[in-house]
Amino acid sequence: MKRILGRRLSQLATSFSNGSCVKPLLKMPSFDYTPLPYDGPTAGEILKKRSEFLSPSFFHFYKKPLNIVEGKMQYLFDEEGRRYLDAFAGIATVCCGHCHPEITEAIISQTKKLQHSTVLYLNHAIADFAEALASKLPGDLKVVFFTNSGTEANELAIMIARLYTGCHDIISIRNAYHGNASGTMGSTAQKNWKFNVIQSGVHHAQNPDPYRGVFGSEGEKYARDVQEIIEFGTSGQVAAFIAEAIQGVGGIVELAPGYLPAVYKTIKEAGGLFIADEVQSGFARSGSHFWGFQAHGVTPDIVTMAKGIGNGIPLGAVVTTPEIARVLTRRNYFNTFGGNPVCTAGGLAVLRVLEKERLQQNAFVVGSYLKDGLKLLQEKHDIIGDVRGRGFMLGVELVTDRQLKTPANAEILNVMELLKDMGVLVGKGGFYGNVFRITPPLCFSKEDADYFLEVMDIALSKL
Structure with a gap:
């Protein structure tokens, strides 16, 4: 070549x-x-x-x-x-691909039959897609919450982590992007937006950028900043650490090798959860793996996704373990259109096309x-x-x-x-x-x- x-x-x-x-x-x-x-x-x-x-x-x-x-x-x-x-x-x-015929046909076909909330009534589309989606994830990541966007997915993931751990503190990486609602913008620290939405309990760790970062590709050195945030900026415990495996809006920045495993260990010792934001890097986009986090050899506690999941329709998801998911049964959480028949029929078609082609x-x-x-x-x-x-x-x-x-x-x-x-x-x-x-x-x-x-x-x- x-x-x-x-x-x-x-x-x-x-x-x-x-x-x-x-x-x-x-x-x-x-x-x-x-x-x-x-x-x-x-x-x-x-x-x-x-x-x-x-x-x-x-x-x-x-x-x-x-x-x-x-x-x-x-x-x-x-x-x-x-x-x-x-x-x-x-x-x-x-x-x-734009207007892929098989995906378009699945969406049109379901639209002609039914578009309603699948929270209050049964419909096989949401269950079929949840099962197919869970089969793509490792370990015990098998409980799916559907949303309408990546922003909603990350907002829900952060809320689940806080409820499950009983802690409020969230650690994210500078230059990351996790959405455009108040909570996700607070955890974003993406200065390109020229303003910052302040959120209590959110801490921004040093960006493990191999090109511009002070430690180059030495991921473990960047990870020390997360340890120091926990030691000096919190009570010693955290609810979660959230990160993209490859920063999208931040400029396609791959996290330095060794960073995520080191941070994962630190977060676990502090009683927190690891949220993998796969909105841009997931769904086979990285090529070498179906999910971006897999390239780092770690398994998150919660995975969020959107964009590619629906190939152009408003669809997002949060996937976690049965144990963590159970925390929402005490709160009566639901999403009126999250997992609606039209979007989940389209999502299932996306998975089939990914494999078929x-x-x-x-x-x-x-x-x-x-x-x-x-x-x-x-x-x-x-x-x-x-x-x-x-x-x-x-x-x-x-x-x-x-x-x-x-x-x-x-x-x-x-x-x-x-x-x-x-x-x-x-x-x-x-x-x-x-x-x-x-x-x-x-x-x-x-x-x-x-x-x-x-x-x-x-x-x-x-x-």
């Missing part, structure tokens, strides 16, 4: 040495689909109405925002019928191929400071100075515009907003990866 990509990048270096805008050597992979004619409002009309009637906190990518009107597998189409390669579908909850293996093979290609680009372009992640959860951090690791904030916006102009959509994040977040649908192919790498090389060359 290195020889093939190296030859292609060498050709590109010659083609774009004059800085002119030239079409890529490769065309976008062929795709046998024609979008439906669009006769709705234009992007300008939508933007005007949005600015008048929607929250002023909403933001959009690109100087001229796209009006996306249709999606099919790993591609999106705008109002003019132009096709885009969607390398950021993970944030839009899409796991198996071997999408975890595809995430591993193509994701590794894509990461290798990005590392070759790093050798060529000094602006790439770091390439990280696994499977289809990859990050590329741009810096103007590799030694100082100065964030390339303006440059990343310029590159995003160039990528969009060549038909590739990608996200950004990180503490400084200078990291490309690459989270495509799990059906992303090697041909897609080749095209992505080529246009990325062109865009970076134009800088």
Whole structure:
């Protein structure tokens, strides 16, 4: 692969040495689909109405925002019928591909039959999906609570931990993201949002970031901060420690090796629970494992999930052990639409498609191929400071100075515009907003990866 990509990048270096805008050597992979004619409002009309009637906190990518009107597998189409390669579908909850026919059919079929609360009445859809979901988790993690989002899932997990342990203190990692309700924002410590919602009993531990962290990849050294928080910031006991195995909004940061096992031991000694936030890293996205925490050799007490679980519909879940789950029987907890028939029918279809189409293996093979290609680009372009992640959860951090690791904030916006102009959509994040977040649908192919790498090389060359 290195020889093939190296030859292609060498050709590109010659083609774009004059800085002119030239079409890529490769065309976008062929795709046998024609979008439906669009006769709705234009992007300008939508933007005007949005600015008048929607929250002023909403933001959009690109100087001229796209009006996306249709999606099919790993591609999106705008109002003019132009096709885009969607390398950021993970944030839009899409796991198996936009409008996957089998998943869409399962949702439509159930919608035609029944949509009601499954709390008060029996329906097999919720039980079937819970059973299938539990089969994907290790140990005694077999009791499922369904919610409507990842935020709800994490809020519920934190509440369960506090009720079960009788403690109030929660420890989370700086630069993490766990949701946008008051409780989860308090435990998020994601400074990109420019404000912090204060929550009592929440403590933020040092981020075990192998690229920017003070201890590099020495996970156990970062874990000492958790021990000190317990010793000097609490009564000596905690309710829970919550963490993503790979920080998503935080810039696709993989936790330093050895960190989670060390923290797990410390938390257990303090009587706390370990909550694994798998909203972005779960459901086969990392490729090497079905769940992100599995790469660290630990088994959590509570697992939260959303996004990929429903492939685009509002669906989340909390999975824990029978013993821990029993604490809610004393409180009459229920969620009116959590686990409704339509969403759980869709969720079960997602699991079936993942297995049938071997999408975890595809995430591993193509994701590794894509990461290798990005590392070759790093050798060529000094602006790439770091390439990280696994499977289809990859990050590329741009810096103007590799030694100082100065964030390339303006440059990343310029590159995003160039990528969009060549038909590739990608996200950004990180503490400084200078990291490309690459989270495509799990059906992303090697041909897609080749095209992505080529246009990325062109865009970076134009800088």
